[in-house]
Amino acid sequence: MIGGFDVGPDRIVLGLFTGLTYGLLAVGLVLVYRSSRFVNFAHGAVGVFGAAVLGRLVGDGVLPYWLALPVGMLAAAAVSGAIELSVVRRLRHRPRVIGMIATLGLSQFVLVLALLVNSSGASGPAFPAPPGMPSFTIGNTPVGPAFTAMLLLTPVLLVGLAMFLKRSRFGLAIRAAADAPDAATLNGVTAARMATLAWSIAGAVAAFSAILMAPTQGTQSIESLGPALLVRGLAGAVIARFSSVPIAFGASLGIGVGEQILLSGQSSGGLVELALVAVILVALLAQPARARRDGEDGGWGRIGAPPLPAAHQRVWLLRNLGRVVAGVGFAVAAVLxxxxxxxxxxxxxxxxxxxxxxxxxxxxxxxxxxxxxxxxxxxxxxxxxxxxxxxxxxxxxxxxxxxxxxxxxxxxxxxxxxxxxxxxxxxxxxxxxxxxxxxxxxxxxxxxxxxxxxxxxxxxxxxxxxxxxxxxxxxxxxxxxxxxxxxxxxxxxxxxxxxxxxxxxxxxxxxxxxxxxxxxxxxxxxxxxxxxxxxxxxxxxxxxxxxxxxxxxxxxxxxxxxxxxxxxxxxxxxxxxxxxxxxxxELDIIGQAALTLVWLVVVIALPAGLGGPVLWLRDRIAALIARGRDAPVPSATDEMAGPTQAASSGGPITLPPRTVPLRPAATGEPLLSVREVARSFGGVRAVAGASLDVAAGEVVGIIGPNGAGKTTLFEIIAGFTRPDRGAVLFAGRPVTGLSPQRRAGLGLVRSFQDARLFATMTVLETVMVAGERTAPTSLVAAALGATAPDQAKRRRAEELVTLMGLAPLADRLVGELSTGTRRIVEITCLLALEPALLLLDEPSSGVSQTDGVALGEVLRRIHDELGVTMVIIEHDLPLLARLADRLVAMDGGRVIADGTPQEVRTHPDVVRSYLGTDHAAVNRSGVPAQRTTVPS
Missing domain, CATH: 1.10.3470 (ABC transporter involved in vitamin B12 uptake, BtuC)
Incomplete structure (x- = not known):
């Protein structure tokens, strides 16, 4: 005994037995996650359903235990596969959290079905134990046939599962579809079908775990096994980062041992769940930080509440329709x-x-x-x-x-x-x-x-x-x-x-x-x-x-x-x-099942929930009230009115005075200094000791073939990737350890290749987000409804949007815009940030040749009229020739040339690595570049 807990060999052995079943649960969760980047919160309930099927078949004498076991596993496999096919797949175009929430409802529905199948809902001594399995005693602890079955059968199931995944055609297809779905599809593997198969296998494994665990749960009802089982499996899967089956299984063994030790205490109520929270927290905190959302697929725009058109909002009643309805509703509720x-x-x-x-x-x-x-x-x-x-x-x-x-x-x-x-x-x-x-x-x-x-x-x-x-x-x-x-x-x-x-x-x-x-x-x-x-x-x-x-x-x-x-x-x-x-x-168990089914249907059929019909009614009423006053709303074709060309001509671009003065570099020192930075990903050296100096007011272009390390270098400079070695200085200040937002706050601002920005926000709202640098939002003021700070941000955003020729699109969602227009929106946001240095990552990517020329004019005006220093990654060499004072060429993660555009373009290493094999890129913008002769 240690601290009132039994840590003897009998407890450890029992813990290992229990951990075997938890390990199988974790394995199922990992399989599902790897196949569809999704956590099935109905996983434990599916296992309980399989146990209920076996309990009913054996209890009623329909089948002997060893024949009922595969039947129960197949029933759970069918339910799990049906969940993926009929619910998860239907929700794939919506935010992933919606699908996971649907599985939460399904977990309740499946548990109710389990109670309908086996109305006694019993576990413990009343639940069938595997016959023919020996019983024995370790120390003073009896080991029943269920524990023995765990010990003997779990390795068999694991070996069979491993052989299936590694050797069989379907197993290889599941792994291929999980690791590279696009490549698997090109090779004739249907990723969606493989996901359904993986879910079905996981369901069968969950049933196996629940069936062997049910006789060991004392007087606990079978209904309560769902969430408890799920959390125990989740803990092992989290430790394994939802990726490694062996780690998930091994961690679950440890969880099983820890649970048995905690249960041996005199006052153990809730200690197991508390320990699971601690294990999950420690496991999560010990994992490497993930800057980007893993596999997030968006879809929020499909379930949002679109605002009324701007013309409708000019009508007082429509602008305040929500408040009016809420006021009437509360008045009626008070009278009740x-x-x-x-x-x-x-x-x-x-x-x-x-x-x-x-x-x-x-x-x-x-x-x-x-x-x-x-x-x-x-x-x-x-x-x-x-x-x-x-x-x-x-x-x-x-x-x-x-x-x-x-x-x-x-x-x-x-x-x-x-x-x-x-x-x-x-x-x-x-x-x-x-x-x-x-x-x-x-x-x-x-x-x-x-x-x-x-x-x-x-x-x-x-x-x-x-x-x-x-x-x-x-x-x-x-x-x-x-x-x-x-x-x-x-x-x-x-x-x-x-x-x-x-x-x-x-x-x-x-x-x-x-x-x-x-x-x-x-x-x-x-x-x-x-x-x-x-x-x-x-x-x-x-x-x-x-x-x-x-x-x-x-x-x-x-x-x-x-x-x-x-x-x-x-x-x-x-x-x-x-x-x-x-x-x-008063709802009985069937009524509860029906209610759960109703709300699941609502989730699947109505993207905006019950509020969807309400929004439809709102729009119909608004159309009636505003009839005769409505102004035309910009259509998709209006977007091509030419924001790029509009931004490239017109009056001078002006920015308000800096709210945070930039700390100037010492006289003669560069504004940006990158010193011998290096970064490897696994065995790949993306950047290998690159150095770069950029003077204030300079425009520097970075060129190089794909895989040269250009974007990774930008990631390091902007703070999104930490270098393995080296240093970054901005305005004489070391910034290597600063976050991207801190660097942007100093005036070191970057763009992105895809210019995705914020798909469910309007152009004006997106520019207002960039205004956070000069006017940060106060949580208290926002909660109290103070509008003055936000109105100032809106006015500045409207000014910039108009200046860049985007006024007709101010109320359009960014996700609806073309790449070229999004690029102009991004540049508008960069202007709102009051930058000192801009890192532009392939600004002409996805832009037409005509718009590319106009984009170059916009960038030139920003530099000339605002004095903004620029570092530009670009494959369009004529565009760089019009913009850049100096070119830097990279290959293999290193700088191979640095000088004037003409010097770099004719450098032998550059010709060999880049220009000599891509004349289309050289002449992309229609301004002929000097033809480079490739040495034979």
Missing amino acids: AFVISNETASVLIAIIGFTLVGLSIGLVTGVAGELSLGQFAFAGIGAAVSVQVSVRTGNLFLGILAGCAAAALAAVAVGVPALRLRGLALAVTTLAFALATSTFLLRQGWLLGDGAQVPKPRILGHTFDLATDYYLFALVALLLGLWVTANLRAGAFGRILVALRDNADAARAFTVAVPVRVLQAYAVAGALAGLGGAVIGHGQTQLTVNTFPASASIDVVATVVVGGITLLGGPLLGAFLIVGVPGFL
């Missing part, structure tokens, strides 16, 4: 307090509480694009702290404030790993945290313990004892939550979060402080969840842990998606369906 019963009021209070928590998910997921599965855990923390502080101080409002603050701090602490690993980190961490909160944290005496008496609100001498009275108090809290959320979503803070969601790298290049803004989003969302928890908590007579189960975190996510994840009123619409229907109607 005087006509409804206490039972009805209690249901409405629950709807309000879920809506407030849902608003937090709408902010984190619908706006910022990060999936959180622990918001109801934060609500529980907020409720518990609010009650405790209210009791001790006698001040309800101080208690609610403390509850919101506690929930905000918890959300920030749990969300820290998402700062390093974009995508799945927050979802996995918060799911584990939700389980640990309900099983351990809230059970502590200083929070809820065995239950806490709840003080009722008392205002102006009136105590809100009755549910109908308290409903009015909850309604005020909802109004406050909606007001703050609306301010944040509609203002500059919401715009920043959308920018981070659409393209985090571009946002960083525009000086957006990503860690600060992400943590602010988590904190605000946590505070909103805490407010919702306080509303729910103070509506109870006695508050217990059962009020905030882990499953409620999934329910509240469902309310947001069903109502419309990008809509402010989406959580309210979804709460009426998912919370209101079972609250007003």
